[in-house]
Amino acid sequence: MSRPASSLFLLAVLLFFFALGNHQLQGSTEARVAGIAMQMHLDNDWVTPRLFGEPFLEKPPLSLWLDAGAIRAFGGTPWAVRLASAFAGLFSVMLLYAMLRRFGRPEAVAWTAGILLATMASYWSNVRGVGEDALLALGVTMALLAFFQGQRHSSVGNALLFASGIAIATLSKGVLGLAMPGVVIFAYLSAETVMDKRLKLSDWLRPGLLTLLGLVPLMIWLALLYQRGGAHAVGEVLLTNSVGRFSGSFVEAGHYEPFYYYLAKLPEAFLPWNILVYLGLWHFRKSLMANRYLLFFTVWLLAQFVMLTLASSKRTVYLMSMTPAAAVIAAEYANVLFERLKAHIEAPTWLGVIARHRRGVVMSVLTVVIGSYPAAAQWALPHADRKLSFLPLTEQIQTLRASGQQVALFQANERVGGASVFYTQRVLEGLDTEAQLHEFLRASSSNVALMAGAHEPAAPLKVLKTMKVGRQAYYFVTL
Structure with a gap:
């Protein structure tokens, strides 16, 4: 040379x-991708990327393969x-x-x-x-x-x-x-x-x-994905998340x-x-x-x-x-x-x-x-952790779990969903509706739900602790 x-x-x-x-995961992309890679490592499923337990097919998985391999080799x-x-x-x-x-x-x-x-x-x-x-x-x-x-x-x-x-x-x-x-x-x-x-x-x-x-490597992965999820999964990768983003038809993006x-x-x-x-x-x-x-x-x-x-x-x-x-x-x-x-x-x-x-x-x-x-x-960048890091939030989840309490995520966004999987190295229970939230909290007095919101949750929910990541407030709630 x-x-x-x-x-x-x-x-x-x-x-x-x-x-x-030198700093923790910051921003939505880092938290999301790291969480998907961690779940790929935990599940040992190298075909279907998953975010918080659900298939995540916005992009092919090359970066996830490399990240999951690095987790396996060097730790999470x-x-x-x-x-x-x-x-x-x-x-x-x-x-x-x-x-x-x-x-x-x-x-x-x-x-x-x-x-x-x-x-x-x-x-x-x-x-x-x-x-x-x-x-x-x-x-x-x-x-x-x-x-x-x-x-x-x-x-x-x-x-x-x-x-x-x-x-x-x-x-x-x-x-x-x-x-x-x-x-x-x-x-x-x-x-x-x-x-x-x-x-x-x-x-x-x-x-x-x-x-x-x-294109041969991509075609091989798509063939394996087709065996797992059918034409819908392949279409989601190639059409919904690619063509849809360009044309504007994929509104959720x-x-x-x-x-x-x-x-x-x-x-x-x-x-x-x-x-x-x-x-x-x-x-x-x-x-x-x-x-x-x-x-x-x-x-x-x-x-x-x-x-x-x-x-x-x-x-x-x-x-x-x-x-x-x-x-x-x-x-x-x-x-x-x-x-x-x-x-x-x-x-x-x-x-x-x-x-x-x-x-x-x-x-x-x-x-x-x-x-x-x-x-x-x-x-x-380490200084920015004070406001942008998800580590304190996930450490609170770990603390609650260590004390015998069950923690679930209510309508988890990609950031907290990915960060929770990455730092806790497990997929927590997800709650999608208000009915599921109240059913989970009523099931046991030790159950706690984590939810995001612009305002503090109203009664009958009781806020145990409030934490912020960036501008987003997160609430640990029980009944």
């Missing part, structure tokens, strides 16, 4: 793994269930560096793209969290970089890398994992066809055939935002390197016809942005698969600025001072940015 590659690897390890288990800790995402981020950064070098880009540009990707705030936070989005980004990155390299020099290695990327992306997010690289490939090949004024059928057939190969949602998020999408990304897109706009390399990464950004904008369900985390392309555009433009500074070395102005010390200035900026992330991991 070369010196730049080694330094990039070590910095990425520091950014993604330092203090990875937040650190264990974050490992898969952290490794996905590390692999994405190193793959981006390696492929840029294969594209013929200088070491400095490839290294810069890698470190800019690793230090994008949204990317860093998602890579260090429990979920499937880091794996989706890895799969999309593998597929698209292999596709572009295959356009230049087709090889068995590129074909396998492409198919592996499709497999990872689709096993992480289903149809979306196919659409995210697919829309870029379609747009890029269409642009090439128009610019070259001829259709190269082989360029279209190659990714299509390799995509079929990459939520996250519905106006079409301009992502436009409003652009000022924070690629922080702290936003200005380099957007100025780079503007600067390179006239050279795209002659530079297929820049064209490809521009299309990567724009095609995915348009597709996500057209979707009904919107979240900022969905922009994560665009970040490698953004990092490349930012790195290339940073290289342009760095070269321009050389012309001002002799200038007596402040620009000349910067030009003469340009390497020191760049290293100082990177040092401050890189250093801020371990500091946040060490101090800021």
Whole structure:
């Protein structure tokens, strides 16, 4: 491994793994996914993901398999269930560096793209969290970089890398994992066809055939799922939770935002390197016809942005698969600025001072940015546990159970349902209706129900204890 590659690897390890288990599960996604992975481990059922005892078929189970495997190997800790995402981020950064070098880009540009990707705030936070989005980004990155390299020099290695990327992306997010690289490939090949004024059928057939190969793992899991849950279960994965989210027909999914949602998020999408990304897109706009390399990464950004904008369900985390392309555009433009500074070395102005010390200035900026992330991991995120952690809530459940009381969850949301399974390592009884709630509480004076609400429950319910996670209040009640 070369010196730049080694330094990039070590910095990425520091950014993604330092203090990875220093805080508890926070937010709905971490609690939900960790809970599903814990139940998969407890039930030893690797086909049907379950949340709080019920089938949860919003997404294929690659991230859950990895998280459940980590629980089995290292124990049920937040650190264990974050490992898969952290490794996905590390692999994405190193793959981006390696492929840029294969594209013929200088070491400095490839290294810069890698470190800019690793230090994008949204990317860093998602890579260090429990979920499937880091794996989706890895799969999309593998597929698209292999596709572009295959356009230049087709090889068995590129074909396998492409198919592996499709497999990872689709096993992480289903149809979306196919659409995210697919829309870029379609747009890029269409642009090439128009610019070259001829259709190269082989360029279209190659990714299509390799995509079929990459879909084999997903098809195997769907076949097993069909044996367990029938056509309804398969349809829920492929149609309800994928097509339904895009069209808006799956109302329960939520996250519905106006079409301009992502436009409003652009000022924070690629922080702290936003200005380099957007100025780079503007600067390179006239050279795209002659530079297929820049064209490809521009299309990567724009095609995915348009597709996500057209979707009904919107979240900022969905922009994560665009970040490698953004990092490349930012790195290339940073290289342009760095070269321009050389012309001002002799200038007596402040620009000349910067030009003469340009390497020191760049290293100082990177040092401050890189250093801020371990500091946040060490101090800021654990501090947020005071308000966002589900651990105190589940510890109270454990305390009640240890004293001989039975605890059930009334209309448990995904957050508390997942967190309770993860931390207690058991599936508590669930109560869905008011009648079930009162029947459970009347059955024994030692029975306690946990319920969420905007207001304190009214009589005849008696509140034993009130706790808050974020803005949500939870009540331990009895009769």
